[in-house]
Amino acid sequence: MNVPALLRPLRRWWPALALVVLVLLPYSALSLPGLLDGPIGSPGSLQLLALCLVFGALATGYDLLLGRTGLLSFGHALYFAAGTYATDLLLTQTGLGFWPSAALGLLAGVVLAALLGSVSLRMTGIGFAMVTLAFAQAGSILVERDPGGVTGGEEGLAATGLPGWLVGIQHTANLYWIALAYLVVTLAAVQWAVRSPIGRVWEGIRENERRVEVLGLRPYGFKLVAFVLAGTLAALGGVVYLLLTGGATPQATTSDFTLSLLVMVVLGGSGSRWGPLVGGVLYTWAQHRLASLAGSGTIAGLPSVLRVPLSQPLFLLGVLFVVIVYALPGGVAGLPARLRGRGAQA
Amino acid sequence: MTSSLLSVRGLKVVVGGRHILHGVDLDVAPVGVTALLGRNGAGKTTTVRGILGLVPRTGSVIYDGLETNGLTTHRIVQRGIGYVPEDRGIFASLTVAENLRLAERDPDPAYDLVHELFPELRQRARQAAGTLSGGQQQMVAIGRTLLNRSNRLVIADEPTKGLAPRVVTEVAVALERAAQAVPILLVEQNLALVRRLADHCAVLADGRTAHAGPAAELLADADKSRTLLGVGRRADTAPAPVAPAAPATGGDH
Amino acid sequence: MSTVVLLSVTGLGLGALYFLVASGLSLIFGLMDVLNFAHGALLSIGAYATWWAASHSFGYPLALLFGTAVGTLASVALELGLIRPLYRRPREQVLATVGVGLAVPALLSAIWGADARTFPVPASLGGTFTLLGATVPVDRLVLIGAALVVLLALKAFLGRTRHGLVVRAGVEDRAMVTALGIDVRRAFTLVFAIGGAAAALAGGLAGLYFGSVDPTQGSSLLIFGFVVVVMGGLGSVSGAAVACVVVGLVQQFANYYSTAGLGDLSVVVLLAALLLVRPSGLTGRLA
Numbered sequence: 001m002n003v004p005a006l007l008r009p010l011r012r013w014w015p016a017l018a019l020v021v022l023v024l025l026p027y028s029a030l031s032l033p034g035l036l037d038g039p040i041g042s043p044g045s046l047q048l049l050a051l052c053l054v055f056g057a058l059a060t061g062y063d064l065l066l067g068r069t070g071l072l073s074f075g076h077a078l079y080f081a082a083g084t085y086a087t088d089l090l091l092t093q094t095g096l097g098f099w100p101s102a103a104l105g106l107l108a109g110v111v112l113a114a115l116l117g118s119v120s121l122r123m124t125g126i127g128f129a130m131v132t133l134a135f136a137q138a139g140s141i142l143v144e145r146d147p148g149g150v151t152g153g154e155e156g157l158a159a160t161g162l163p164g165w166l167v168g169i170q171h172t173a174n175l176y177w178i179a180l181a182y183l184v185v186t187l188a189a190v191q192w193a194v195r196s197p198i199g200r201v202w203e204g205i206r207e208n209e210r211r212v213e214v215l216g217l218r219p220y221g222f223k224l225v226a227f228v229l230a231g232t233l234a235a236l237g238g239v240v241y242l243l244l245t246g247g248a249t250p251q252a253t254t255s256d257f258t259l260s261l262l263v264m265v266v267l268g269g270s271g272s273r274w275g276p277l278v279g280g281v282l283y284t285w286a287q288h289r290l291a292s293l294a295g296s297g298t299i300a301g302l303p304s305v306l307r308v309p310l311s312q313p314l315f316l317l318g319v320l321f322v323v324i325v326y327a328l329p330g331g332v333a334g335l336p337a338r339l340r341g342r343g344a345q346a
Numbered sequence: 347m348t349s350s351l352l353s354v355r356g357l358k359v360v361v362g363g364r365h366i367l368h369g370v371d372l373d374v375a376p377v378g379v380t381a382l383l384g385r386n387g388a389g390k391t392t393t394v395r396g397i398l399g400l401v402p403r404t405g406s407v408i409y410d411g412l413e414t415n416g417l418t419t420h421r422i423v424q425r426g427i428g429y430v431p432e433d434r435g436i437f438a439s440l441t442v443a444e445n446l447r448l449a450e451r452d453p454d455p456a457y458d459l460v461h462e463l464f465p466e467l468r469q470r471a472r473q474a475a476g477t478l479s480g481g482q483q484q485m486v487a488i489g490r491t492l493l494n495r496s497n498r499l500v501i502a503d504e505p506t507k508g509l510a511p512r513v514v515t516e517v518a519v520a521l522e523r524a525a526q527a528v529p530i531l532l533v534e535q536n537l538a539l540v541r542r543l544a545d546h547c548a549v550l551a552d553g554r555t556a557h558a559g560p561a562a563e564l565l566a567d568a569d570k571s572r573t574l575l576g577v578g579r580r581a582d583t584a585p586a587p588v589a590p591a592a593p594a595t596g597g598d599h
Numbered sequence: 600m601s602t603v604v605l606l607s608v609t610g611l612g613l614g615a616l617y618f619l620v621a622s623g624l625s626l627i628f629g630l631m632d633v634l635n636f637a638h639g640a641l642l643s644i645g646a647y648a649t650w651w652a653a654s655h656s657f658g659y660p661l662a663l664l665f666g667t668a669v670g671t672l673a674s675v676a677l678e679l680g681l682i683r684p685l686y687r688r689p690r691e692q693v694l695a696t697v698g699v700g701l702a703v704p705a706l707l708s709a710i711w712g713a714d715a716r717t718f719p720v721p722a723s724l725g726g727t728f729t730l731l732g733a734t735v736p737v738d739r740l741v742l743i744g745a746a747l748v749v750l751l752a753l754k755a756f757l758g759r760t761r762h763g764l765v766v767r768a769g770v771e772d773r774a775m776v777t778a779l780g781i782d783v784r785r786a787f788t789l790v791f792a793i794g795g796a797a798a799a800l801a802g803g804l805a806g807l808y809f810g811s812v813d814p815t816q817g818s819s820l821l822i823f824g825f826v827v828v829v830m831g832g833l834g835s836v837s838g839a840a841v842a843c844v845v846v847g848l849v850q851q852f853a854n855y856y857s858t859a860g861l862g863d864l865s866v867v868v869l870l871a872a873l874l875l876v877r878p879s880g881l882t883g884r885l886a
């Protein structure tokens with residue numbers, strides 16, 4: 001009886017507590033065998049943790065469209081890639097410093113999102129999904145075919161001219177903190193926007209767009225705001241990702257990248273505050289672990305029926321995704337409520 | 347009423363978290379026309395859609411002695427129900443002939459009857475149904491239900507809504523003719539038409555059954571019909587847009 | 600002149616592939632509101648099955664038949680096993696196809712490797728012929744012919760059979776079809792079978808056209824399939840037929856007369872321009 005009472009302040013303050021723990025993680029020498037290869041504070045672990053945080057934040061931003069406004073965009077990778085590639089191109093081609101390049105790269109993502117969003121949102125429902133997909137594909141083709149030889153094509157483009165404190169294995173902790181800051185910014189922006197009057201209109205659009213129209217509001221403008229905000233957050237994520245990986249890769253422009261964001265959101269629980277974050281972290285972690293597992297000796301010894309599918313993380317994630325869609329409609333975030341509901345029934 | 351063809355008890359429908367029906371009770375007699383009345387938004391159309399399983403519902407709907415709850419719409423309809431939906435449910439890009447052919451369930455569809463009642467449909471067989479007038483579309487919709495002699499119930503949701511007076515008469519004659527062969531559940535706002543066709547009636551208010559009984563009795567009671575149906579003198583005393591009946595049915599009573 | 604002829608025939612050949620992908624996508628979407636992200640996977644299954652059979656000395660026509668049959672079965676299994684249980688939940692249906700669309704190419708590359716496999720092109724189809732002074736590969740004609748046959752067959756099916764009538768009516772108003780006592784779910788399985796067959800056929804033909812098969816072929820063709828579907832108007836087979844010709848030709852000509860890759864880009868620009876003028880696509884049917 002007394003435990004819930006003790007836990008009550010915890011429920012209120014746990015996000016702040018979690019943040020403090022996350023900020024202090026680089027100083028930890030704790031080992032989590034099975035979860036991470038080295039101690040938490042080691043560069044390898046911090047790099048993976050930072051990636052998890054970035055994708056958690058990206059998924060959270062993407063859910064602004066999917067879960068909050070009910071927009072199924074298949075082109076989110078484009079705005080992420082715009083942030084990455086525009087910043088990278090400015091760094092390598094113009095010799096501008098990092099900060100101006102990053103600011104202009106972010107601006108490029110915002111402008112692109114506003115421009116293409118205003119066209120795509122002329123369609124609704126699945127038509128919108130297809131058009132966003134087509135635009136993102138155009139971006140992906142542009143990067144891969146590399147007209148003018150600036151994007152590096154399939155090789156990708158290594159970033160140059162980064163400040164010293166953001167480069168090198170000994171500065172991984174700095175990158176980790178930047179990733180954490182990006183996550184905090186994203187969570188705050190999404191939370192603030194969802195609670196604002198615009199957020200309530202988004203909710204109305206998600207529930208029933210017609211009813212919003214009946215109230216005399218034009219959903220188009222509200223949807224465009226959501227699209228541009230989500231695109232901005234994605235572009236910012238692209239800049240952080242550029243720092244984290246030291247360059248831009250064409251994989252980040254593909255539709256598979258957007259689909260993986262979709263998987264993260266659904267995995268964690270669309271439309272919830274923490275769900276997309278949890279999904280992004282879990283997915284990124286699982287993908288890295290599965291990839292290293294596939295390359296390890298554990299799997300090589302298995303019979304081919306098991307070995308062949310297990311060697312492909314995407315196969316496992318695809319199957320897992322289908323299972324989640326069926327068995328866990330609310331995602332991981334919906335799990336406690338489902339368990340409680342089952343307990344109440346029993 | 348154990349002799350009902352269709353017996354609805356405690357029908358509840360929730361759409362998008364909102365309760366549309368709170369518990370509708372309704373009996374359709376095995377002969378004649380039963381009218382389903384009520385103000386706009388009382389839940390008449392939702393009741394019909396609930397009966398047909400077109401919206402998720404709870405409660406009991408016994409048709410022809412069989413509980414239909416849990417059956418899919420096509421299974422319910424296959425047990426012999428013809429349906430004229432509120433929006434007519436015409437397939438605009440299909441021709442008139444294709445619209446009718448789609449509705450065929452009997453091995454020997456009654457095209458003779460449909461073409462006798464609505465000769466226009468024969469002439470316009472190859473015309474896209476979307477290019478028809480509202481009245482002609484309604485003829486297709488009613489024609490579809492008359493095509494199957496195996497139908498043992500016709501549900502018509504406001505078949506005269508938005509039609510020109512001349513067409514209303516035509517529709518009324520067709521319904522009257524149909525009622526001789528098959529019982530009809532008629533949702534209708536046109537009280538003159540109800541008076542002419544209906545034997546029994548049920549009135550819905552706020553998603554519940556507020557009244558049930560003989561139709562003539564309700565319509566004779568001005569106070570009652572005003573409180574239940576919200577029709578003032580104006581609507582009730584306005585010249586009825588229904589021409590005198592052809593020398594057909596034996597009347598209401 | 601000869602360049603123009605060659606580009607036109609090649610563009611039409613590519614358009615034929617797009618049509619085979621888009622016609623099924625369009626029917627499935629029109630009838631069921633399901634954007635089938637597994638359609639590229641079905642194409643890849645058809646491509647690999649055709650390649651496997653052709654490599655085991657089946658002969659190309661028989662191999663193509665085998666590949667199409669395998670793709671059809673896979674598509675029916677997908678509908679019955681994954682789509683049908685999620686009936687009335689269109690968004691979950693789309694998500695399930697996304698999962699399949701990710702898993703199948705991964706499985707294919709797990710079994711046969713991520714690299715392209717050479718497709719055994721039969722000698723009779725590997726040659727060229729002369730048309731208006733241009734030397735044109737024969738395989739282009741095979742593609743165009745196959746797409747025309749499928750187009751005519753689809754038209755006949757939709758226009759003359761009762762099942763086709765149910766599909767056309769269902770594209771307009773699914774609920775009303777069931778209210779006429781028709782089990783519309785059988786039409787769902789049917790359009791998945793048809794769409795899967797066309798996609799798998801496209802896969803087998805793509806192997807011929809590109810001279811190789813690889814696990815990602817399906818998803819890249821799928822995206823142009825989407826473009827064609829949107830341009831043609833969702834749910835319209837005739838619209839898809841017109842749009843695929845436009846897309847194929849624009850892509851080929853733009854790729855030849857400008858930098859490679861710009862053709863693909865110009866297709867998307869064309870789509871954006873079309874949507875700005877007519878948000879409902881070429882045929883005017885609203886999404």
